[in-house]
Amino acid sequence: MPVKSYAGAQVDVEEDGFFVHPEQWSQDMAPEIARESGVPELTERHWEVVSFMRKEYLASGDSPSVRLLGKASGVPVKELYQLFPKGPAKLAAKIAGIPKPRSCI
Amino acid sequence: MDKTIEKVSVIISKGSLAEIYPGLIMANGARAEGIEANLFFTFFGLDAVNKKRQAHIKLSTVGNPGLHLATWLGSFPGVSSVMTRYMEHTMGAADIPSIPEFIEMIADTGAGLYGCKASVDLFKLTKDDLIDQVEEIITVGEFYEKAAGGQIIFT
Numbered sequence A: 001m002p003v004k005s006y007a008g009a010q011v012d013v014e015e016d017g018f019f020v021h022p023e024q025w026s027q028d029m030a031p032e033i034a035r036e037s038g039v040p041e042l043t044e045r046h047w048e049v050v051s052f053m054r055k056e057y058l059a060s061g062d063s064p065s066v067r068l069l070g071k072a073s074g075v076p077v078k079e080l081y082q083l084f085p086k087g088p089a090k091l092a093a094k095i096a097g098i099p100k101p102r103s104c105i
Numbered sequence B: 001m002d003k004t005i006e007k008v009s010v011i012i013s014k015g016s017l018a019e020i021y022p023g024l025i026m027a028n029g030a031r032a033e034g035i036e037a038n039l040f041f042t043f044f045g046l047d048a049v050n051k052k053r054q055a056h057i058k059l060s061t062v063g064n065p066g067l068h069l070a071t072w073l074g075s076f077p078g079v080s081s082v083m084t085r086y087m088e089h090t091m092g093a094a095d096i097p098s099i100p101e102f103i104e105m106i107a108d109t110g111a112g113l114y115g116c117k118a119s120v121d122l123f124k125l126t127k128d129d130l131i132d133q134v135e136e137i138i139t140v141g142e143f144y145e146k147a148a149g150g151q152i153i154f155t
Helices: A027-036 A044-060 A066-072 A077-083 A088-095 B017-032 B043-049 B079-093 B099-108 B117-122 B140-147
Strands: A003-006 A009-012 B007-012 B036-041 B112-116 B134-138 B151-154
Touching: A003 A027, A027 A044, A027 A088, A044 A066, A044 A077, A044 A088, A066 A077, A066 A088, A066 B017, A066 B099, A077 A088, A077 B099, A088 B017, B007 B017, B007 B043, B007 B140, B017 B036, B017 B043, B017 B099, B036 B043, B036 B140, B043 B099, B043 B112, B043 B117, B099 B112, B112 B117, B112 B140, B117 B134, B134 B140
Parallel strands: B007 B036, B007 B151, B036 B112, B112 B134
Antiparallel strands: A003 A009
16 A cells, blocks of 8 residues: 655555554645645635535545535535645545545446 | 456436436446546437436336236236336335436546437437536447447447
């Protein structure tokens, strides 16, 4: 299993970069993961999405889909794709240190 | 990274519930993966973006063996409506959006929605008959131009 170093700590990740152990994540790792994922800067709006993803995952055990993000995160779908052009739920999950969303919708 | 899909163009050519959803899911799923997506509505598939019809898409109850319903029964008046309502209820419970809601969401993801010129002409429709999210009415040639460099999925 690949190991990556973020904010001076070693973390286990999947082949595609998603955290294996969400508890290894900390907030100060997020900007670096974001840059690697093609999001150069995490604005307040990015953080709203990332925090929502993590909160939902910790509460339900599932990583939210784009649809759920659009309905419940306070950031509409159109803006989600402006913030994370390469896939909002997928990228926000990676940045939030949680597994890749597995919803089909 | 080795080979990845960068762009898909999904054609929706049929007008029943079970034949519209798969194309929508393919397009929406592509956008969720950061893949560029176009949706092209042609022939009866146009109903999915027809203002008057998109909320009334029916499940086909005749010639649909997957439904496990005898064809003669499926042909009775009202059976299609009842089965459609049942299906919509089941899908709602599984948190699958209705067709109008789904298409609005897909447009918001930045996918391009297009109507087929031949079909619009055939059914004597205009762009005004289609929902606002449809960007333009295009010819098959223009469709291929938009699809260039990507994968084409016909449903």
